[in-house]
Amino acid sequence: DGGITQSPKYLFRKEGQNVTLSCEQNLNHDAMYWYRQDPGQGLRLIYYSQIVNDFQKGDIAEGYSVSREKKESFPLTVTSAQKNPTAFYLCASSTPGQEKNIQYFGAGTRLSVL
Amino acid sequence: AQSVTQLGSHVSVSEGALVLLRCNYSSSVPPYLFWYVQYPNQGLQLLLKYTSAATLVKGINGFEAEFKKSETSFHLTKPSAHMSDAAEYFCAVRPPKAAGNKLTFGGGTRVLVKP
Numbered sequence A: 001d002g003g004i005t006q007s008p009k010y011l012f013r014k015e016g017q018n019v020t021l022s023c024e025q026n027l028n029h030d031a032m033y034w035y036r037q038d039p040g041q042g043l044r045l046i047y048y049s050q051i052v053n054d055f056q057k058g059d060i061a062e063g064y065s066v067s068r069e070k071k072e073s074f075p076l077t078v079t080s081a082q083k084n085p086t087a088f089y090l091c092a093s094s095t096p097g098q099e100k101n102i103q104y105f106g107a108g109t110r111l112s113v114l
Numbered sequence B: 001a002q003s004v005t006q007l008g009s010h011v012s013v014s015e016g017a018l019v020l021l022r023c024n025y026s027s028s029v030p031p032y033l034f035w036y037v038q039y040p041n042q043g044l045q046l047l048l049k050y051t052s053a054a055t056l057v058k059g060i061n062g063f064e065a066e067f068k069k070s071e072t073s074f075h076l077t078k079p080s081a082h083m084s085d086a087a088e089y090f091c092a093v094r095p096p097k098a099a100g101n102k103l104t105f106g107g108g109t110r111v112l113v114k115p
Helices: none
Strands: A003-009 A010-013 A019-025 A031-037 A042-053 A056-057 A064-066 A076-078 A087-094 A109-113 B001-009 B010-014 B019-026 B030-038 B044-050 B057-058 B064-068 B073-078 B087-094 B111-115
Touching: A003 A087, A010 A019, A019 A031, A019 A064, A019 A087, A019 A109, A031 A064, A042 A064, A056 A109, B001 B010, B001 B087, B010 B044, B019 B087, B019 B111, B030 B064, B030 B073, B044 B073
Parallel strands: A010 A109, B010 B111
Antiparallel strands: A003 A019, A019 A076, A031 A042, A031 A087, A042 A056, A064 A076, A087 A109, B001 B019, B019 B073, B030 B044, B030 B087, B057 B064, B064 B073, B087 B111
16 A cells, blocks of 8 residues: 555654654655644644755754655654654655645654653 | 634534534635644544635545635534544645645644534
8 A cells, every 4th residue: 555654653862862753655756744743733844855855944944854865765853953852743745736736644753852 | 924723722512513623824815725634643634625626625524614715714514523523633725836835734623522
């Protein structure tokens, strides 16, 4: 089945540590996105990528980094510079065309600080 | 800048009663509009979308939404709530020519269904 796989489901970060969240899709979608979800704040865009080897900052990119070396993969690194990383992180993908750029979401990774 | 307001962070309905979730947006041109549903500890699933065709949009699980340009609204309704409708619902907007297909989400409305 086609879809978006996020791993791990739960992740714990120690003080000063960088952690990487994985996002893989087999939908052959061009664009991929990372969102952060906090209670009562909806989803906020961290980074997005419209094509391999290119990505743009979203609304809250500080303390995060990404790469897009393959079409299928868009990993997110939460760096030690992100002082409040505890949140639910969602990855999404989309492709232009008849579906009017609908975004499809993975099941999320919940990140907590030890 | 785009903004989306969902009135009411929590809504409680009785099983079998009408579900009404409100969404208002700010945009200089009619945007594309979406409703997503999120079950606990899961990702978002698309319920329905408005992309400048019919103003009354039918989605999955018996939900529908009506685009009203004069009111800049896209409220979500379901005639009869079911226990399985308990979830969080998000309204999202995107200008028709938004770079990178960027969505702006509302804060979400959590629905509780009482037996």
